[in-house]
Structures are given as structure tokens and as C-alpha cells.
Amino acid sequence: MSEPAIAVGRSAPRLEAVEKVTGRAEYIADLARPGMLYGAILQSPYAHARILRYHTSAARALPGVHAVLTGADFDDHRMGAFVKDETAIAIGKVRYVGEPVAAVAAMDEATARQACRLIEIDYEELPAVLTIEEALAPDAPLIHERLADYFKVFPAISKGNSLSYTEIVEGDIAQGWRACDVIIEGEFETPAQAHIAIEPCGALAEVDAQGRITLWSANQSVFRVQANVCESLGLSMARLRCLTPRIGGGFGNKMEAHVQPIVVQLALTTGRPVKLILTREEDFQIVRVRHPAKLRVRTGAKRDGTLIARECELYLDGGAYGDDSPGVLGYALLMSRGPYRIPHTRSHGQVVYTNKLRSGAFRGFGNPQVAFAGETQLDEIAEQLALDPIELRLKNILRPGEQWFGGQPVESNGLAECVSAVRKASGWDARKTLPAAPDGKQRGFGIALAAHISGLLGTGAIVRLLEDGSVVLNTGAVDIGQGSDTVLTQICAEALRIPIDRVSLASPDTDGSPYNWGTTASRVTYTTGRSVLGAAREVERQIKEHAAEIFECSPVDLELRAGGRVGIIGVPDKELPFLAVSARAHWRKGGPIVGANSFVYDTPTLDPKRATALGLPFQQIGVYSFCALIVEVEVDEATGQTLLRRAWSAVDVGKAINPQLVEGQIEGGLVQGLGYALVEEVVWDGARLANPSLMDYKAPGIMDVPYELQSIIVEHPQPDGPFGAKGVGEIGLVPVAPAIANAIHEAAGVRLRRLPMTAEGVLRARLAEETSNAD
Amino acid sequence: MIGATVTLTVNGRDRIIAVPVDETLLVTLRERLGLTGAKLGCNQGVCGACTVLVDGRPVRGCLALSINCEGAAITTIEGLGEGRSLSLLQQAFVAAGAVQCGFCTSGMLLAATALLAEKPAASVEEIRAGLAGNICRCTGYRKIIDAVLAVATGRGP
Numbered sequence: 035m036s037e038p039a040i041a042v043g044r045s046a047p048r049l050e051a052v053e054k055v056t057g058r059a060e061y062i063a064d065l066a067r068p069g070m071l072y073g074a075i076l077q078s079p080y081a082h083a084r085i086l087r088y089h090t091s092a093a094r095a096l097p098g099v100h101a102v103l104t105g106a107d108f109d110d111h112r113m114g115a116f117v118k119d120e121t122a123i124a125i126g127k128v129r130y131v132g133e134p135v136a137a138v139a140a141m142d143e144a145t146a147r148q149a150c151r152l153i154e155i156d157y158e159e160l161p162a163v164l165t166i167e168e169a170l171a172p173d174a175p176l177i178h179e180r181l182a183d184y185f186k187v188f189p190a191i192s193k194g195n196s197l198s199y200t201e202i203v204e205g206d207i208a209q210g211w212r213a214c215d216v217i218i219e220g221e222f223e224t225p226a227q228a229h230i231a232i233e234p235c236g237a238l239a240e241v242d243a244q245g246r247i248t249l250w251s252a253n254q255s256v257f258r259v260q261a262n263v264c265e266s267l268g269l270s271m272a273r274l275r276c277l278t279p280r281i282g283g284g285f286g287n288k289m290e291a292h293v294q295p296i297v298v299q300l301a302l303t304t305g306r307p308v309k310l311i312l313t314r315e316e317d318f319q320i321v322r323v324r325h326p327a328k329l330r331v332r333t334g335a336k337r338d339g340t341l342i343a344r345e346c347e348l349y350l351d352g353g354a355y356g357d358d359s360p361g362v363l364g365y366a367l368l369m370s371r372g373p374y375r376i377p378h379t380r381s382h383g384q385v386v387y388t389n390k391l392r393s394g395a396f397r398g399f400g401n402p403q404v405a406f407a408g409e410t411q412l413d414e415i416a417e418q419l420a421l422d423p424i425e426l427r428l429k430n431i432l433r434p435g436e437q438w439f440g441g442q443p444v445e446s447n448g449l450a451e452c453v454s455a456v457r458k459a460s461g462w463d464a465r466k467t468l469p470a471a472p473d474g475k476q477r478g479f480g481i482a483l484a485a486h487i488s489g490l491l492g493t494g495a496i497v498r499l500l501e502d503g504s505v506v507l508n509t510g511a512v513d514i515g516q517g518s519d520t521v522l523t524q525i526c527a528e529a530l531r532i533p534i535d536r537v538s539l540a541s542p543d544t545d546g547s548p549y550n551w552g553t554t555a556s557r558v559t560y561t562t563g564r565s566v567l568g569a570a571r572e573v574e575r576q577i578k579e580h581a582a583e584i585f586e587c588s589p590v591d592l593e594l595r596a597g598g599r600v601g602i603i604g605v606p607d608k609e610l611p612f613l614a615v616s617a618r619a620h621w622r623k624g625g626p627i628v629g630a631n632s633f634v635y636d637t638p639t640l641d642p643k644r645a646t647a648l649g650l651p652f653q654q655i656g657v658y659s660f661c662a663l664i665v666e667v668e669v670d671e672a673t674g675q676t677l678l679r680r681a682w683s684a685v686d687v688g689k690a691i692n693p694q695l696v697e698g699q700i701e702g703g704l705v706q707g708l709g710y711a712l713v714e715e716v717v718w719d720g721a722r723l724a725n726p727s728l729m730d731y732k733a734p735g736i737m738d739v740p741y742e743l744q745s746i747i748v749e750h751p752q753p754d755g756p757f758g759a760k761g762v763g764e765i766g767l768v769p770v771a772p773a774i775a776n777a778i779h780e781a782a783g784v785r786l787r788r789l790p791m792t793a794e795g796v797l798r799a800r801l802a803e804e805t806s807n808a809d
Numbered sequence: 810m811i812g813a814t815v816t817l818t819v820n821g822r823d824r825i826i827a828v829p830v831d832e833t834l835l836v837t838l839r840e841r842l843g844l845t846g847a848k849l850g851c852n853q854g855v856c857g858a859c860t861v862l863v864d865g866r867p868v869r870g871c872l873a874l875s876i877n878c879e880g881a882a883i884t885t886i887e888g889l890g891e892g893r894s895l896s897l898l899q900q901a902f903v904a905a906g907a908v909q910c911g912f913c914t915s916g917m918l919l920a921a922t923a924l925l926a927e928k929p930a931a932s933v934e935e936i937r938a939g940l941a942g943n944i945c946r947c948t949g950y951r952k953i954i955d956a957v958l959a960v961a962t963g964r965g966p
Contacts, residue, residue, distance in 0.1 A: 047903050054911030055899040055918060057846020057886030064845040232850045232858055232912040232946050282848070282912030283946050314851040515910025515947050694906040694952075701949030702909065728855035728944070736940045736950045741933050743951050 040596055041527035041534050042757050045694035048520045049539065050280065050513075059280040062236040062252045063311045070238070071100055073300050073310030074146035075293070076136040076153050077319065078128035081162035081389035081721030082175065085126060085135065089154040098141035099149045101303040105135065108299065113265040115258075115290055116651055117197060117356040118185040119178055120392075122266040122295035128157070129177055129354035130390050131721045132319035134293075139300040139308045162389040162721050166328060166349045169195040169386040177354060177387040190360055191649040197352050198360040200649040201382035202367050202440055202640075210343030210378025214334030217343075218414045222331065222407040223788045224771075226351075226716035227324035227709070229396055230733050233282020235292040235321055236311030239301035247298055248275045252282065254289040254514050255552025256542045262291035263298050274298070276544045284514035285706070286395030289554045290357055292321050318726030322394035323716050325362055325385070326351040327403040333376075333411040339421050341430045346370040346404060348383030353392035359385040362393070364651040365487075366400025368639065371439035372408045373449055373485040373660060374430045379439060389721060395554060397706060397764045401486055402771060406789060409482040409772030413779065423481050423776065424457055431483065434750075438485075441641025444658050446760065448686030448750030449483065452662035455684040455746045456481070460664040476669045477679065480777025481662070482769035488560040488761025489656015494548025494632035495565035497526060497573045501620050503598050503612030505530060505573075508540035510547030511562045516763055517695035518558040524691050525563050525756050529570035532598040532612075548632055556761030559691060560657060561635060563756030568631030576627045580615045583623075657752050659760045660686040663704070663769040667777040674796035676778055678708055678739070683766055684746035689758035693747055700745035700766040707770025709734045715790050813876045819844070820888025828875045835859045835870030838885060846886035846915045850944075857943030860916035861885050867923040867942075886915035889922065897960050898922055905956035909947030917943045921957045931961045 053059045088104045105125035112118040124135045136153050140146035161175045168174060174195055178184070181192050191199040211217065237251035247269075253259045256276035264271045281288065293310050300308040312320070327350050334343040348366055352359035367381040416426040432438070434447045457463065462479060471477040496508045507526045513519040519539050527534045540547065550562060578589040581600040585592075585608060593603045601609030619627045639655045640647050666680045683700050690696040713732045717724040725731045745766075751758025771789055779785050784799035817824050819842060828837055838844040838861065850858035852871050859870035862884035889896050895903070898921055908914050917940065924931055924939030931939065936957045937950075945953060958964075 045906070047906070048908065050911070051903040051908050052895070054908045054914050055886075055895065055902050056890060057844070057915050059911050060845070061848070061912065063849060064839075230944075230946050231910070232856055232944060233848070233910070234850070281910060283910040285946075311849075314853065515912075517909070698906050698909055698948055698952060701951045702947045703949075705949035706946070727853060728851040729853055733944055733946065735942075735944060736937050736953070739950045741937070741951065741954055743949065 039528060040531055041524040042691050045692055046520060046524060046534055048517050048695065049523060050519065061233055061280050061282050062238060062250060065238050065250055065279055067238065067240050067307035070307040070309055071139040071141060071304060072143040072146045073137060073139050073297055073308045074143065074150050075134040075296065075316070076150040078124060078131060078133040078135050080128055080157055080159055081131050082160040083128050083157035084160060085124065085128065086156040086158055093138060093149040093152040096145065096149045096152060098145040099138060100306065101139040101300055102149065102153065103137045103299060103303060109268055111266050111268040112184065113262045113291060114356045115358050116187055116360040117190055118265065120355040122299060132391065133354070134296060134320060137296045137300055139304050163195060164388055164390060164718065164721055166351050166386050169388050177389060188651050189649065195387045196384045197356050197387055198363060198649055199384045200364045200367055200651065202645060202647045203380045204439060204645040205378035207343055207345055207378050207380040211334055214342045215337040216415060216418050217332060217334040218411045219332045220407065220411060220787055222329040224327045224403045224406060225789055226326045226393065227396060227714050228318055228716050228731055229285040229287035231283030231285060231287060234312045234314055234317040235288060236309065237294045237297040238307065238309040239298045240307040241301050241305060246273055246275065247301065248277065249294060249298055250277050250279055251294045252288050253278055254284040254512055254554055255550065256512060256544050257510065257549055258289060258552050259291065259294050260544045263295045266291065266295040267299060278512050278542050281512060281514040284553065285397045286554065287321050288514065289395050289552055314728060315726045319391065319723055322357060322392050324396035325359070325393040325400065325403070329403065329407045331407040331411060333415060335415050337419065339419055339426045339429050341374055341376045343378040344371055344376045346381040348404065350383065350385040351388050351390070351393060352385040353388055353390045355392040357392045357394040359393060360651040362395065362400040365655065366404050368440055368655065369401040370404040370408060372405065373432050373483055375432055375436060390718060397703065398767050399764065401484065401768045402707070402710060405482065405484050405768050406771045406775065409769060410775050410787065413776045424453060424462065427483055428453060437644060438658065440639050440647065441644035442637065442639050446688055446750045446752040447658065447660060448748045449660035449662065451748045452660055452684035452686050453483065455748060456662045456664045456682040459744055459746060460682045462664055471668060474671050476671060476781040477666060478777045478779070478781030479664060479666050480773045480775065480780060481664045482773035482776060484661045484765055484768035485658050486556060486765035486768055487656035487658055488556040489635040490555045490557055490652065491551040492632065492634040493550050493561045493565050494630070495562060495569040496548055497569040497629040499573055499612060499616045499627040501616055503616050505532065505537045506540055507537055507566065508547050509562050509566060510542045510550035511558045512542050512553045514553050516699060517692065518553065521559050521691045521695060522562060522566050525566045526570050528757065529567050530573065531594045531596045536598060548630065555656065556763035556765065557656065560755050560760050563759055564754065565631045565633055567756045568633070569629040572629030572631060573627055576629065577612065577615050580618055580624060581610055584610065657755065657760050659762060659765050661765045661769055663773045665773045665777050667774055667781055669778060669782040669796060674793035676712055676774065676791060676796060678774065680740055680742040682744045682746065684748050685762055685765055686748040686750050687762045688752040688755045688760035689749050690747045691757065691759050696747055696762050697745040699762045701743055703764065703766025704743060704770055705734050705739050707767035708738065711771035711774040711789060711791060713790050815876055815879050817878055818882040820885060830876050832875050833871055834861065834873040834875050834878055837875040838870060844885045844887050848912050848915060850912065857916045857920065858913050860919045860943065862919050862923055865923065865926060867920045884919065886918060889918060898925065898957070901956040901959045905952045905959060907948060907953040907956035913943060913945045917945065917953060925957065925960060929961065931957065933958060936961065
């Protein structure tokens with residue numbers, strides 16, 4: 035289209051910005067219903083124990099208590115995105131410290147919490163499994179004795195405490211090693227990271243006179259909430275309506291269930307609306323974390339830097355329940371070759387159960403762990419071969435049209451342009467000529483590249499033309515703060531050539547919205563955007579059909595004109611406003627104009643002619659975005675403390691529907707990655723979380739982040755993306771840890787293979803280096 | 810719990826409220842006065858989402874007790890605008906893309922309002938120092954600094 039853009043490509047302020055700067059945005063904690071009760075949970079003190087007996091009479095007798103629920107009040111129904119292994123509340127046994135074992139609904143929060151303290155439970159403690167090694171020991175206690183019987187949504191390879199095993203092979207790895215001149219091998223370890231959406235999780239449920247339930251909650255998908263609640267409570271999905279308030283951040287933690295099933299059961303039991311908001315400490319203890327990982331990675335190359343072979347062995351600590359773990363494992367392995375041509379690659383790994391908080395989806399979904407190892411090893415190869423790290427990468431990056439690991443062709447690939455953009459902006463080639471660092475400080479640059487998908491599963495959109503020619507867009511996609519409401523509205527407005535303010539957006543509602551798998555996998559702009567475009571095109575078709583009848587011409591002779599008019603091509607004064615068309619449709623002929631579209635991402639990930647796979651959790655993952663990141667760090671020689679001084683991140687997003695929102699994703703991802711790289715770690719003291727508070731768990735503050743943080747948008751259109759767009763939600767985080775690790779190496783000469791790269795870690799690595807040099 | 814009566818001037822309006830002696834200002838504002846713009850993020854005074862102004866100074870609503878605010882002038886996000894229009898800082902936050910999920914935004918705006926009242930031409934370093942007590946998990950802070958800087962340098966939103 036050569037016509038000027040009306041909405042797409044403009045940094046329109048987010049639709050709900052005014053609502054948010056005036057305090058009027060309503061989040062789950064701000065909602066109330068008449069007669070509402072307050073819920074609270076009692077948590078397990080044990081990591082692994084059989085539940086013998088509940089003593090609830092004292093709690094029930096407390097004035098103001100309306101319901102006390104334990105595992106005895108729930109049927110054994112199970113939920114889980116990949117393996118159905120989790121009940122709404124612990125039944126029979128507890129599997130991690132903090133797991134909800136009982137719940138109370140009472141007249142106020144204080145009473146509900148007091149009642150929880152009055153509940154006593156007899157346990158028989160079982161030996162706990164706290165590490166990957168313990169879980170895989172031959173005589174390890176089983177965390178899920180019935181694992182073999184659980185329903186699985188894919189052919190999972192499960193055994194003992196191993197939840198799933200996945201393997202992907204391309205080429206011939208043995209032959210690959212023989213062809214290498216240099217081989218780098220290393221072990222890497224990454225921690226559990228907490229999401230810390232500033233809004234803690236919570237839910238509010240209400241049952242109407244017919245027994246139908248309405249549920250509001252902090253979520254990333256009203257449809258996943260509906261599925262999880264109905265699966266874990268044995269309810270028909272038609273009985274539950276899920277709605278969403280504004281969401282105070284979600285980075286994967288609000289995608290699958292948290293307290294929604296318990297809150298619904300409390301509402302069903304009491305017949306009253308019940309609201310339960312987790313404390314920050316509970317939110318840390320019972321929701322989910324990024325998978326702690328251990329990796330063994332080997333990468334080999336020719337003397338000229340051509341990459342030949344890689345093997346990646348990955349162990350993920352899944353915690354007590356499966357959640358998204360098999361997906362994270364499979365996706366991590368698919369990403370483990372990075373955006374490079376490596377003809378011989380074998381990636382394999384498993385996710386294991388432990389008696390700890392479940393791990394699940396977190397921005398990056400397994401990619402940050404494998405990227406840390408892979409991008410570190412590329413720098414090690416460059417060093418051994420005395421090549422510039424950028425030159426080594428440029429020699430090996432996938433070129434447009436080449437295939438991803440597994441065989442899927444990559445249609446749009448602006449990686450080379452991302453690399454040159456950050457190389458130029460950062461002054462990489464002249465970095466050695468910069469003024470020396472102040473005394474006691476060491477400075478260095480580091481680079482890392484990344485790719486990430488946008489895609490996965492089903493989505494839909496409905497566009498309705500109202501009587502006056504304005505439009506209502508309904509997608510079911512939850513805006514978790516990233517700005518998808520605005521972006522989808524822009525796509526719809528552009529397709530119909532009307533101003534943004536002529537489109538209003540329906541809030542997600544499982545009764546009224548088309549299915550949307552969720553705000554996850556960087557997918558909303560790409561997948562839901564495609565559906566919005568499809569639905570808008572259908573509305574356009576119907577508008578033209580009406581206009582063709584009115585003008586007695588063919589629909590192909592008609593065009594949509596800016597501002598909401600349809601007219602005959604080449605005849606400027608032959609046109610009608612949408613109002614005229616819509617009024618005719620409503621009152622005289624054809625019926626109200628509704629455009630609907632739904633689709634599921636269906637391009638195969640695996641090409642059996644190129645690769646083989648075992649235990650792959652999904653067959654069709656998505657399209658690829660690309661990122662190049664350069665950082666400059668300063669390491670304090672005395673303390674080992676690393677400071678990020680400057681950063682340049684370029685991301686190929688296909689087309690920036692809203693450039694300012696795209697920058698927001700790049701910058702936000704970068705800073706979350708900075709936390710992951712340098713400071714963030716959920717620590718267990720034995721079986722118990724040692725730092726479940728913002729006092730003890732450090733998330734980056736404004737002082738940790740440089741003002742010189744430049745986001746660069748690169749646009750290589752995705753052929754089937756809406757206006758060429760693809761995703762940007764996660765990718766900015768992925769290369770941060772390895773870029774910083776590579777910069778620390780350039781600054782301080784030490785190579786760190788464990789995250790977070792704390793001051794102590796740097797000092798220990800230096801000490802180890804000095805010791806080995808002395809030997 | 811023993812109660813007490815406190816008089817607060819909230820967003821310019823005198824309010825006489827009976828509160829338990831251990832009730833925080835955040836609970837009083839949210840639950841008794843229906844001013845839900847201040848958010849509970851950590852209940853420990855770390856995240857800053859509950860920041861409100863007490864006599865012009867930024868205070869953690871989750872740590873301050875209402876009975877200790879007797880006679881104080883409280884400004885919440887709901888009182889930040891000028892009449893029905895947004896304050897310059899609010900406008901700047903909208904224009905700069907300094908808002909994502911919005912949960913930290915009220916606290917951030919009130920902390921920034923106090924900062925600019927004290928240092929109307931605040932530099933980048935002064936802005937960073939002034940907002941060091943407010944965590945944002947979405948934006949990466951860059952666009953928040955830009956928003957405050959736009960007002961501080963008189964460039965306007």
C-alpha cells in the first residue's frame with residue numbers, strides 16, 4: 035500500500051494512559067462486589083509430606099468465618115498446560131514449602147488470616163528432593179508416584195522424577211567434531227528468577243443465582259484461567275465466565291493458574307463473592323519462577339571461524355509441578371543453536387521434578403539460559419582464533435531464507451542489519467581508543483545476538499461496524515501492560531482507514547470474546563494482529579458489497595478512503611460514509627456488518643528431512659524476530675562489582691506498529707535481563723525460600739540502569755505478519771546476560787559461567803584465574 | 810483494635826476519619842476513602858507503589874500510620890491533576906511512553922512531583938536519585954527519566 039498510514043507506524047499514546055496516570059485504572063485489588071468476603075490461604079511448612087489429618091473446628095468456630103476448605107473438600111481433578119499433574123490445593127500430599135493446603139473465606143482479611151492460623155494439620159514428613167542431582171538419583175523418593183497415569187497433551191518421555199525428555203538432532207554430531215579445529219566445552223548454571231510483577235496475584239469470584247460463576251483475576255489469558263479452573267475443579271467451561279481488570283505486569287507468572295481455582299471454590303462454597311490477594315511474600319512462595327538450569331555445552335569451529343558442531347545438554351529444575359516446564363525445555367533446545375548455521379547439532383535435556391516452587395513461563399521461556407551458554411562460547415572461540423567477536427558472528431549468522439534448527443525456513447531476518455546498527459551506534463570498532471577507565475575501574479564491551487519467536491496456537495478477532503460507522507474490536511487478548519490494546523486498535527484502524535478513536539476495544543471476556551490462547555510467546559501483535567487484519571478485511575468486503583449494490587458497480591471498483599468512507603476508484607465524488615452503509619445493513623438489507631477471523635499458527639517447526647526430534651512438546655512454534663545487543667560495563671577492581679554503563683539494543687520487529695511501545699519492550703526487557711545477569715536470584719535455604727521479599731530479593735532500580743540505553747528498531751517485514759510485524763515482547767531480555775558476561779571478560783579478563791554475575795563471583799573468578807596462572 | 814479519630818486534608822478536602830491505631834495510611838486511603846490509585850506492591854516500603862505526598866513530601870503509604878498524619882495535607886494520584894486536566898508531569902508520562910502496566914505509575918508520579926517541587930530543573934542524575942525508591946518492572950526506567958526531564962527542562966510534555 036502506498037497510501038499514507040493512518041494509524042500504523044505511529045507512536046500513539048497507549049489507549050489507557052490517562053486512566054493510568056490519574057489512578058483510575060482498576061486492578062484486581064481495586065475491585066469489590068456487594069457482600070464480598072475475603073480469602074486467605076494456609077501454606078505447607080514441609081517440602082514433602084503426606085497429609086494425615088485436618089483439624090479445622092477452631093477455624094470454623096471463629097466469628098466471621100464463612101468457609102474453611104482443605105484438600106478433603108476438593109475432588110482429585112488435575113490441571114497442567116502439558117502434563118495434568120496439579121490439583122487446585124494440595125490433596126493427600128504436599129510437594130513444596132509454601133504450597134496452599136487450606137483456604138478460608140471470612141468477613142475481612144484479618145479474620146481470614148487469623149482463621150488460617152487456627153487450622154492444624156498432621157503431616158508425615160517424607161524425604162525431600164531439592165536438587166536436579168537428587169531428583170535423578172536412582173533411589174530418589176518419587177514426587178509424583180502417578181506420573182505415568184497423568185494425562186499428557188503430547189507424547190512426553192517421563193520416568194521417575196524426570197517430567198520430560200526432549201532431543202533434537204541435525205546433521206551428524208560425531209562427524210562434526212572430527213571436522214573441528216577448535217572445540218570449546220563448558221558448564222553453565224543459571225538461577226531461579228522471580229517475575230516481580232509489581233502487582234501481586236489475586237482473584238475475585240462471584241456466583242450468580244443460577245450457579246454460574248464470574249471470575250476476575252490478575253491474568254495473561256482469560257481463556258487459560260477458564261481452562262485451568264474448570265480442569266482443576268471438574269467444572270463445565272460453560273459454567274465459568276472469566277473477565278479481566280487492568281493487569282499490573284505479567285512476565286509469564288500470570289499465564290497459568292495461581293489462586294483462581296481456590297477462590298472459585300470458596301465462592302461456590304459460601305455463595306458469596308470472594309476476593310483473595312496474595313501478599314508479596316506469598317506471591318514469591320506460591321506462584322512460579324524462571325527455571326534454574328544447568329547446561330553442558332560444546333561448540334566447535336574451523337580455524338577460519340566457521341561453526342561446525344554444537345552439543346547442548348540441558349537440565350531444568352521444574353519444581354513440584356509441571357506447569358509450562360515441558361514447553362520451556364523443548365523451546366530452549368530449539369533455541370540452543372542460536373541464530374547461526376551450525377550443520378551438526380545435537381541438543382537434548384530433561385526437566386525434573388523437585389520439592390520446590392514450580393518453575394514456569396518467564397519472558398524468554400528457556401532461551402535466556404541457552405543463550406548465556408551459546409553466546410559465551412562464541413566469544414571464547416573468537417578469542418582462541420583471534421577473531422573479532424562480531425566478525426565471527428557475522429560469518430555464521432543465518433542468512434535470509436535459511437532454516438532454523440529443526441528445519442523451519444526463516445522468512446524475515448534482519449539480524450545482519452541489527453548487528454551493523456549496534457556496531458555503529460556503540461562505536462565498537464573504536465572502543466579501544468576510548469579514554470582509559472578511572473583508577474580502580476576496568477571497562478569493556480560485550481556483544482550477544484538472539485532470536486526469539488512470536489506465534490503459537492489459536493487466536494481470533496471480531497470486528498463489528500456499529501450503526502454510526504464506528505467500530506468495536508473484540509479479540510480476547512489481555513493487555514498486561516505491554517500495550518497490545520493500542521497496537522491491535524492501530525492495526526484495525528489502519529485496515530479500515532479510520533482514525534484510532536473511531537475504534538473501541540472490548541475487554542476480554544470468555545463469554546463474548548473469540549478464543550485467544552494468551553499474552554505470552556511474544557505473540558499478540560503477530561498472531562492476534564493477523565486475526566484483527568483478517569476480521570477487518572471481512573468488514574471491508576461487506577462494506578464494499580453494500581456500496582457496490584448502492585452504486586451499481588462491482589466491489590473491485592471500490593476503495594476505502596481515509597476517515598471512514600467507501601468510494602469508486604478514480605471518481606472522488608462517488609463515495610459514502612460508513613454510516614450510510616452500516617445503517618442500510620442494520621435496517622434494510624444484509625444484516626449488521628460483523629467480520630470474524632480465527633487462526634492457529636500451523637507452520638511446522640520440524641522438517642523430518644533435515645532433523646529428528648524426540649519428545650518435542652509443540653510442532654508449530656512461530657516466526658522469528660532478531661536482536662543484537664552491545665553493552666559497555668565497568669568492573670570495580672577492588673569489589674568486583676559490575677556496573678552497566680551503556681547499552682545499544684537493535685531488534686528486527688518486522689514492522690513497528692507503534693515505535694514507542696516497541697522501544698518500551700526493548701528497554702524493559704533489557705533491564706529485566708540486567709537483573710538476571712547481575713543480581714537477581716531466588717535463594718533456597720534448604721527447602722525454604724530465603725529471600726521472598728523485595729527487601730531481600732534485589733530487582734534493578736533506576737540507579738542500576740544507565741540513561742544511555744539505546745533501542746534501535748530494525749524492520750524486515752514478516753510476509754504474513756500484520757503490516758509485516760512480528761513479536762518483540764521477550765527478545766530484548768535474551769542476550770543481556772551473555773553480552774554482559776562477554777563485556778566483563780573484556781574488562782576484567784575473567785569468564786563467568788554462573789548467573790547472577792555478582793561482585794563475589796567476579797572476585798572468585800579472578801582469584802581462580804590468578805591461582806591457575808601461578809601454577 | 811483501639812480506634813482514634815484523625816483529621817486529614819486529602820487532595821484539598823478535609824476528612825475526619827475514625828481509624829484503628831495500627832491502620833496504615835495506604836489502607837485508610839484505599840479502603841475508607843476509596844482512593845485506590847495508591848497501590849500495595851510489597852507492604853514493606855521497598856517498591857514505592859504506595860507513595861503519596863504528606864505535606865508535600867513523598868511517604869510510603871504502607872509504612873505510615875494514619876494516626877500519625879493528624880492535620881497533614883495528603884496528596885494522592887487522584888489529586889495530582891489541575892482540575893479536570895492533567896498536571897504537566899502526568900502529561901509528560903503519557904507523551905514519553907513512561908507508563909506500561911501502570912501499577913508503579915501513581916507512586917512514581919508522586920515521587921517525581923515532590924522531586925520537581927524541590928528541584929524544578931532536575932538533571933538526569935538528580936532524577937535518578939529522586940526516583941531511586943520506586944521500582945518499575947516494565948519500562949526499564951529510561952522513558953520515565955525522559956518524562957521527568959521533559960518537565961524539568963521546560964521542554965514540556
